[in-house]
Amino acid sequence: MVSRIAVQCRQCGKHLVLRITISGGHQPFLFACPYCRSELRGRLSASPGKPFGLESEDFDVTDLQDNDTDVIAVAINTDFPVSLSSIEQSAEEISITPFIALVMELGDDVTMEVMANVEALRALREEIFPHVRRASSYFTRGDLNGTRNALQKAPGGDAVDFSALNVVSVLSHAMGLLYAPIEDQSLRTEAAEEWAKTLGEALRKDKLAVESLFVEFEKPLSEHRARAFDTALNMLGAVDSLISALFAERMSITPGIDIDRYRVMRDDFDALKIRYQDAFEVASRTLAFTGRVANIAHRGDVREHADGIACSFNQALNRTTAYKREPWLADFPVAKKLYDAMKRNTRNDIGHRLVRYDFESGTLKYEDGSAENYLLFLEDYLHAVRLTHHALDVCELLWYANEAVGSK
Numbered sequence: 001m002v003s004r005i006a007v008q009c010r011q012c013g014k015h016l017v018l019r020i021t022i023s024g025g026h027q028p029f030l031f032a033c034p035y036c037r038s039e040l041r042g043r044l045s046a047s048p049g050k051p052f053g054l055e056s057e058d059f060d061v062t063d064l065q066d067n068d069t070d071v072i073a074v075a076i077n078t079d080f081p082v083s084l085s086s087i088e089q090s091a092e093e094i095s096i097t098p099f100i101a102l103v104m105e106l107g108d109d110v111t112m113e114v115m116a117n118v119e120a121l122r123a124l125r126e127e128i129f130p131h132v133r134r135a136s137s138y139f140t141r142g143d144l145n146g147t148r149n150a151l152q153k154a155p156g157g158d159a160v161d162f163s164a165l166n167v168v169s170v171l172s173h174a175m176g177l178l179y180a181p182i183e184d185q186s187l188r189t190e191a192a193e194e195w196a197k198t199l200g201e202a203l204r205k206d207k208l209a210v211e212s213l214f215v216e217f218e219k220p221l222s223e224h225r226a227r228a229f230d231t232a233l234n235m236l237g238a239v240d241s242l243i244s245a246l247f248a249e250r251m252s253i254t255p256g257i258d259i260d261r262y263r264v265m266r267d268d269f270d271a272l273k274i275r276y277q278d279a280f281e282v283a284s285r286t287l288a289f290t291g292r293v294a295n296i297a298h299r300g301d302v303r304e305h306a307d308g309i310a311c312s313f314n315q316a317l318n319r320t321t322a323y324k325r326e327p328w329l330a331d332f333p334v335a336k337k338l339y340d341a342m343k344r345n346t347r348n349d350i351g352h353r354l355v356r357y358d359f360e361s362g363t364l365k366y367e368d369g370s371a372e373n374y375l376l377f378l379e380d381y382l383h384a385v386r387l388t389h390h391a392l393d394v395c396e397l398l399w400y401a402n403e404a405v406g407s408k
Contacts, residue, residue: 001021001022002019002020002021002022002097003019003020003022003052004017004018004019004073004091005017005018005020005054005061006018006061006062006063006064006071007056007059007060007061007062008059008060008062009033009035009036009038009040009058009059010057010058010059010060011033011036011038011058012033012035012036012038014033014035014036015062015064015065015068015071016033016034016035016071016072016073016074016091017064017071017072017073017074017091018042018073018074018076019073019074019075019076019098020044020054020076020077021075021076021077021078021079021080021097021098021099022044022046022052023046023078023079023240023243024046024047024122025045025046025047025239025240026043026044026045026240027043027044027045027046027078027079027240028041028042028043028078028266028267028268029041029042029043029044029076029078029265029266029267030042030265030266030267030359031074031076031087031265031359032359032360034072034074034088035072037360038058039058039359040056040058040059041056041057041058041267042054042055042056042058042059042076043055043056044078064091070090071090071091071092072088072089072090072091073088073089073090073091073093074087074088075087075088075089075098076265077098077099077264077265078240078244078264078265078266079118079240079243079244079247079264080098080099080102080243080244080247080264081102081244081247081248081251081259081262081263081264081375082098082101082102082262082263082264082265083098083101083102083105083261083262084261084262084263085261086098086101087263102247105251105254105256105257106250106251106254106257107254110250110254113250114246114247114250117181117182117246118181118243118246120180120181121181121182121239121242121243122239124177124178124180124181125236125237125239127155128154128155128174128177128178129178129233129236129237131150131151131153131154131155131157131174132151132154132171132174132175132177132178132233133233133237134150135147135150135151135154135171135174136171136175136229136233137150138150139167139168139171139229140222140225140226140229140230141226142222144167144168147167147168147171148162148167148170151167151170151171151174154174166400168396168399168400169396172392172393172396175232175389175392176389178236179236179385179386179389181246182242182245182246182382182385182386183386183389184386187334187337187338188338188386188389188390188393190334191332191334191335191337191338191390191393192390192393192397193334194332194333194334194335195290195332195335195393195394195397196397198290198293198294198297198298198331198332199293199297199397199398199401201297201298202293202294202296202297203401203405205296205297205300206296206300207405209296209302210293210296210401210405211405212302213292213293213296213302213313214398214401214402214405216313217289217313217398217402220313220317221289221395221398224282224285224286224289224395225395225399227278227282228282228286228388228391228392228395229392231275231278231279231282231388231391232385232388232389232391232392234275234278235275235279235384235385235388236385238268238271238272238275240266240268241266241268241272241378241381242382242385244264244266244375244378245378245379245381245382245385246382247375248264248375248376248378248379248382249379249382251375252375252376252379259373259375259376260373262373262375263362263373263374263375264362264374264375264378265362266374266378267359269357269364269374269377270357272377272378272381273350273355275381275384276347276350276380276381276384277347277350277351279342279384279385279387279388280322280342280347280384280387281322282388282391283339283342283384283387283388283390283391284322284325284326285317286390286391286394287316287325287326287328287329288313288316288317288325289317289394289398290328290331290332290335290394291305291306291316291325291328291331292313292316294306294328294331294332297331298331305327305328306327306328306329306330306331307327307328307330309324326339335390338383338386338387338390339387341380341383341386341387342380342383342384342387343380346364346372346377346380349366349367354366354367355367357374358371362374364377
């Protein structure tokens with residue numbers, strides 16, 4: 001639904017009309033005043049069956065006066081991209097909605113496919129996510145009974161026979177449901193199978209060495225697992241940013257669409273860049289665990305990594321850099337595809353605070369003077385979310401292997 005709201009800029013005092021697409025939930029947005037180019041921030045809140053609320057410290061909701069002429073209307077969308085030609089128009093001009101314009105570009109079939117995933121994301125966020133978040137909180141604290149009880153309260157949870165199933169596998173399945181609308185399932189499965197094969201080979205070659213690894217892993221792995229769950233759930237819980245990312249991904253591979261002609265008015269870069277960096281750090285530190293197992297499986301020496309450099313587990317986990325861990329992905333060519341999908345320059349610049357969001361152009365500005373459409377960052381962010389699932393797969397299989405080794 002598109003709502004027309006007249007507002008007055010507090011900087012220049014002029015009136016404008018916001019054509020806001022109401023998507024539900026909390027929609028923080030950011031745009032430039034079409035008259036004075038001042039930074040205008042707003043936050044729209046909408047819940048089913050309730051009137052929406054609009055808050056801002058940069059503009060006031062008002063009524064247009066008879067003498068208001070040549071008023072400019074600004075199209076505000078926080079979930080799907082808007083053509084630059086539609087962002088600022090005369091308030092008196094009647095035009096198709098930004099969403100219909102996007103459908104005309106993407107085509108009905110692609111739009112329906114993306115919208116099916118969007119609706120699934122929203123439904124899962126409302127119905128399943130809170131239960132999975134609570135279950136994960138119990139699990140990362142070592143409370144399997146609490147994990148089970150939380151999962152049983154989820155929709156369909158009362159039908160699960162926990163006496164016949166491992167509670168960790170049920171939690172993994174529930175997490176998988178949350179990822180399903182945004183994931184390349186085949187790639188994720190291949191990466192998990194690659195990891196399982198490596199772990200199995202290490203156990204076959206030197207079971208005692210793997211058992212020693214689990215003793216060494218115990219406390220660091222417990223903390224790493226908790227961070228992996230926290231990072232994943234923080235990203236999966238913010239579904240609005242994932243919706244924009246899904247559209248951006250399809251637009252970037254659709255022939256004939258120039259994504260630089262589109263923009264999304266999201267005001268969330270400060271929040272997303274932290275989660276993005278967290279995802280990268282979790283994924284990088286995951287290599288300290290998978291690398292030790294691969295060393296046993298492929299070289300018969302727990303210390304010797306794929307790049308020929310030998311180091312202790314503490315050095316691999318705490319006393320090295322992500323850059324130095326990356327060569328260890330040579331032992332995991334499928335997982336490497338998930339890692340490579342994240343842009344190195346973006347994560348490095350964010351880590352060193354060398355990038356900022358420019359609200360007027362809708363781009364990320366880098367220290368070297370280059371600029372990148374924020375939609376492309378959202379697509380990159382989507383790859384980071386997918387990578388967190390691989391980190392969880394690694395933790396899950398290490399859990400099973402540790403249980404199997406410890407029970408014999």
